[in-house]
Amino acid sequence: MLKNDxxxxxxxxxxxxxxPARLAKGPVAIIECLQDIPCDPCVSACPVKxxxxxxxxxxxxxxEFDTCTGCGLCIPKCPGxxxxxxxxxxxPGMATVSMSHELLPVPEKGQEVTxxxxxxxxxxxxxxxxxxxPPGYDRTAVVTIEVPADQVNNIRAIRA
Amino acid sequence: xxxxxxxxxxxxxxxxxxxxxxxAKLGATTLLVDDSARVGGQLIKQTHRFFGSSNRDAGIRGxxxxxKLQQDVKEVSDRLTVLENTAAVGFYHNKEAGIxxxxxxxxxxxxxAIVCTGATENSLxxxxxxxxxxxxxxxxxxxxxxxxxxxxxKILMIGSxxxxxxxxxxxxxxxxxxxxxxxxxxxxxxxxxxxxKIRRLGVPIYTSHTILxxxxxxxxxxxxxxxxxxxxxxxxxxELEIKCDCICLAVGLTPLIDLFQQAQCRMVHVxxxxxxxxxxxxxxxxxxxxxxxxxxxxxxxxxxxxxxxGRIAGARAYEATHGKSAQAEAIVAEAREELxxxxxxxxxxxxxxxxxxxxxxxxxx
Numbered sequence: 001m002l003k004n005d006x007x008x009x010x011x012x013x014x015x016x017x018x019x020p021a022r023l024a025k026g027p028v029a030i031i032e033c034l035q036d037i038p039c040d041p042c043v044s045a046c047p048v049k050x051x052x053x054x055x056x057x058x059x060x061x062x063x064e065f066d067t068c069t070g071c072g073l074c075i076p077k078c079p080g081x082x083x084x085x086x087x088x089x090x091x092p093g094m095a096t097v098s099m100s101h102e103l104l105p106v107p108e109k110g111q112e113v114t115x116x117x118x119x120x121x122x123x124x125x126x127x128x129x130x131x132x133x134p135p136g137y138d139r140t141a142v143v144t145i146e147v148p149a150d151q152v153n154n155i156r157a158i159r160a
Numbered sequence: 161x162x163x164x165x166x167x168x169x170x171x172x173x174x175x176x177x178x179x180x181x182x183x184a185k186l187g188a189t190t191l192l193v194d195d196s197a198r199v200g201g202q203l204i205k206q207t208h209r210f211f212g213s214s215n216r217d218a219g220i221r222g223x224x225x226x227x228k229l230q231q232d233v234k235e236v237s238d239r240l241t242v243l244e245n246t247a248a249v250g251f252y253h254n255k256e257a258g259i260x261x262x263x264x265x266x267x268x269x270x271x272x273a274i275v276c277t278g279a280t281e282n283s284l285x286x287x288x289x290x291x292x293x294x295x296x297x298x299x300x301x302x303x304x305x306x307x308x309x310x311x312x313x314k315i316l317m318i319g320s321x322x323x324x325x326x327x328x329x330x331x332x333x334x335x336x337x338x339x340x341x342x343x344x345x346x347x348x349x350x351x352x353x354x355x356x357k358i359r360r361l362g363v364p365i366y367t368s369h370t371i372l373x374x375x376x377x378x379x380x381x382x383x384x385x386x387x388x389x390x391x392x393x394x395x396x397x398x399e400l401e402i403k404c405d406c407i408c409l410a411v412g413l414t415p416l417i418d419l420f421q422q423a424q425c426r427m428v429h430v431x432x433x434x435x436x437x438x439x440x441x442x443x444x445x446x447x448x449x450x451x452x453x454x455x456x457x458x459x460x461x462x463x464x465x466x467x468x469x470g471r472i473a474g475a476r477a478y479e480a481t482h483g484k485s486a487q488a489e490a491i492v493a494e495a496r497e498e499l500x501x502x503x504x505x506x507x508x509x510x511x512x513x514x515x516x517x518x519x520x521x522x523x524x525x
Contacts, residue, residue: 058505120362
């Protein structure tokens with residue numbers, strides 16, 4: 001369980017995973033922020049106001065799945081590095097995961113990197129399909145990797 | 161030599177810098193002293209992005225917040241003097257204090273003082289805890305993030321509060337292997353997003369565990385961990401040996417309060433705030449009417465709330481010499497509202513209890 005070992009269980013993750021119909025439409029954010037902490041930069045980062053905190057700053061963010069465009073602008077704004085964008089509509093059998101990456105070296109597009117699951121276990125090589133690292137992101141690169149579709153909510157980090 | 165100032169701020173961390181900036185900006189002549197080489201306090205080591213409200217510095221790295229605060233105080237340099245490498249060494253009667261730099265000892269005469277001395281790191285008792293290679297988390301951050309020196313190659317972290325979790329992450333960023341993180345409680349103390357961040361980079365998190373001893377003779381070569389029961393007693397036959405060359409202790413902070421005791425401020429012990437703290441009202445004024453407090457010295461919290469409490473103390477210290485001011489009142493009202501929202505919710509519970517206890521003692525709650 002998350003609070004005992006830092007690993008989000010499938011049951012804990014379920015509420016923040018969009019329904020299959022939304023996943024089928026293309027990129028969408030998954031906000032893995034499951035604790036009432038005083039933090040709200042994701043709310044103002046969203047250009048379409050899809051992220052809401054009903055009870056104020058210490059509430060958990062709630063994502064309106066149908067409003068979210070999967071643009072990923074919230075990813076580098078999350079101090080907890082807890083926001084991912086997944087795209088199930090990538091190519092048949094393959095999906096993409098976009099994530100914050102704050103380790104050196106920053107991988108390059110086309111590079112093969114090691115994919116890690118939520119426990120840091122090596123789950124194989126994956127290809128980097130995009131790296132966004134403008135000065136405005138202040139050294140938090142957003143890296144998109146291509147992964148087998150069934151691994152899309154298992155892979156959560158990379159080692160370049 | 162002696163100096164004369166209206167507001168005397170001791171400590172140039174987030175609380176002290178904010179207090180000095182506000183007091184000087186409102187119009188008080190202000191002197192700030194800090195015993196380190198560069199003001200900014202612990203912020204100068206915080207390379208991670210801060211939590212909090214996007215209205216105030218959330219999502220920005222601590223090092224950037226330090227730069228911003230340093231810029232703020234430069235803006236008001238006509239009224240604010242900053243002395244680095246200068247320690248406040250004591251209060252005397254008649255609103256006088258002593259400061260000591262590498263060059264000279266001087267006396268300071270002030271109208272009000274704002275004491276923002278921060279905190280000291282706690283240690284932990286275990287066998288061989290004096291071996292070379294055992295550090296406090298603040299020391300590790302100073303080595304790594306200020307001086308660019310790795311404390312070791314394989315490090316074991318003790319403590320799962322935000323400091324233990326964040327310093328583990330920074331160690332990984334610096335290329336150090338974090339071989340494990342140990343926590344006596346059954347659950348992780350800090351923000352769970354920080355825990356997930358290091359877990360997915362391969363750091364095992366041992367909750368309900370303690371360190372029994374450090375191994376090695378000339379320096380750290382490993383550690384023996386053990387599971388603990390609900391009374392925090394080691395469970396026999398659950399020992400676990402871990403190889404490491406460094407052990408980092410992130411087991412809490414205690415407010416640094418000597419100056420308040422010397423200034424005869426009434427103290428109160430509040431566990432939720434980290435131990436003995438000077439009693440203070442919601443204007444951050446202690447029971448010695450010329451002494452204010454802000455930041456971790458008033459109770460262990462974090463940088464954003466230290467900044468807000470510093471703003472309150474700075475505004476009230478200005479009013480103490482210049483009289484009531486609508487501008488000062490507005491700063492106080494805004495900071496109080498921000499503090500209220502930051503401390504709301506379940507993660508702010510302990511701090512709220514602690515703060516309420518202090519206010520009850522002074523009859524404000």
